[in-house]
Amino acid sequence: MQLHDFDFHLPSENIAIRPAVPRDSAKLLHVDGDAPFANKIVSDLPNLLRAGDILVFNDTKVIPAQLEGRRGEARIGVTLHKRIDLRSWQAFVRNGKRLKPGQQIIFGADVTAHATDKLPDGSFYIRFDGDEPVETLLHRAGTMPLPPYIAAKRNIDERDYDDYQTMFADKEGAVAAPTAALHFTPELMDNLARAGILTATLTLHVGAGTFLPVKVENVADHKMHAEWGVIEPETADKINNVRANGGRVIAVGTTSLRLMESAAGDDGLLHPFSGETDIFITPGYEFKIINGLMTNFHLPKSTLFMLVSALMGRAKMQHIYAHAIKNDYRFYSYGDSSLLLPE
Structure with a gap:
């Protein structure tokens, strides 16, 4: 086929x-x-x-799995994909060419994470910093991961939650x-x-x-x-x-x-x-x-x-x-x- x-x-x-x-x-x-x-x-x-x-x-x-952050001056978009352990997720990364394993992403709201590995498909393993539960961090810094065909037409708002x-x-x-x-x-x-x-x-x-x-x-x-x-x-x-x-x-x-x-x-x-x-x-x-x-x-x-x-x-x-x-x-x-x- x-x-x-x-x-x-x-x-x-x-x-x-x-x-x-x-x-x-x-x-x-x-x-x-x-x-x-x-x-x-x-x-x-x-x-x-x-x-x-x-x-x-x-x-x-x-979960609010869409995050916008920075690595230096570069804007980095992260969409969590699959949980690996209590603090780590596999994620698809927008502008991933500007991110390397070991580098930190700053998302704001006191939420940061490190890229730990880059996978052959271009996705990354992301490990969230600190001791707070990742769910708490996501509710503070993340947004609802609306499908691209909706997000391209309008901004995410409170109704979407x-x-x-x-x-x-x-x-x-x-x-x-x-x-x-x-x-x-x-x-x-x-x-x-x-x-x-x-x-x-x-x-x-x-x-x-x-x-x-x-x-x-x-x-x-x-x-x-x-x-x-x-x-x-x-x-x-x-x-x-x-x-x-x-x-x-x-x-x-x-x-x-x-x-x-x-x-x-x-x-x-x-x-x-x-x-x-x-x-x-x-x-x-x-x-x-x-x-x-x-x-x-x-x-x-x-x-x-x-x-x-x-x-x-x-x-x-x-x-x-x-x-x-x-x-x-x-x-x-x-x-x-x-x-x-x-x-």
Whole structure:
């Protein structure tokens, strides 16, 4: 497969820079097997699923992982990507040519860090100075790491600290939101429960690598950045019981999907999981656990568009996205949603 196989034209006016208010008023494109596409809204979800189905959410919490600093006279931008230990992170660095291992970055608000190593992909290991917890330092000096396609259009503001966090956010560690779950509200969760639809949570700390473009033409040559996740034993048991009773497992977001598929065993069961995953799902992949996916609309030529193409078929996804563009669906992190149920 070639990168251009996953390209499509997206008008800039279809890119959302603010979420829908209320959250569950966003559009939802319902794609169920061979049935005609149906234009719904997220609050319709209880009527689109069956009693006994389970929605699986990612409860990661986004940290203020974007930092602006200086090394001498040079401006240095740092986006934390993956935690290494209590004080160290792997980070993508803007203006990294002006930074060498051993040099200090001054972020302001009495927050400093040292670059300890430079990696072959151009990223750095960054170690924060002092004894205060890194989380405290980030809340003092960092900002929310909005995706580049939003940050390029407007400045980050106070609204984003709420808007870019799901109602399930609990375990700090993500540098990007699991955006499919941004559409959920307490009222919607109550309606889902009344409809007999079950829920479960897992944790995958989304890394900044989710924003990186694919730079190889042969898709098979692309290397995913690893992300850390956990599926607790009781969560695995709950999901396996749903499957055994004929219910469908619906991943809310590509992060939930990727972690569940990473934890799938050859026995057809979901197993408890704790560790890193760099699973890369492209057309031809055979799904082992999930039966459907609720997800936002993704970038052209992205690994996430490849993933949904694996689930629904590449040609069909092109038709789905053409329908979404024609019907003024909003794309990307703050955009509208889709419920994708393969045949």
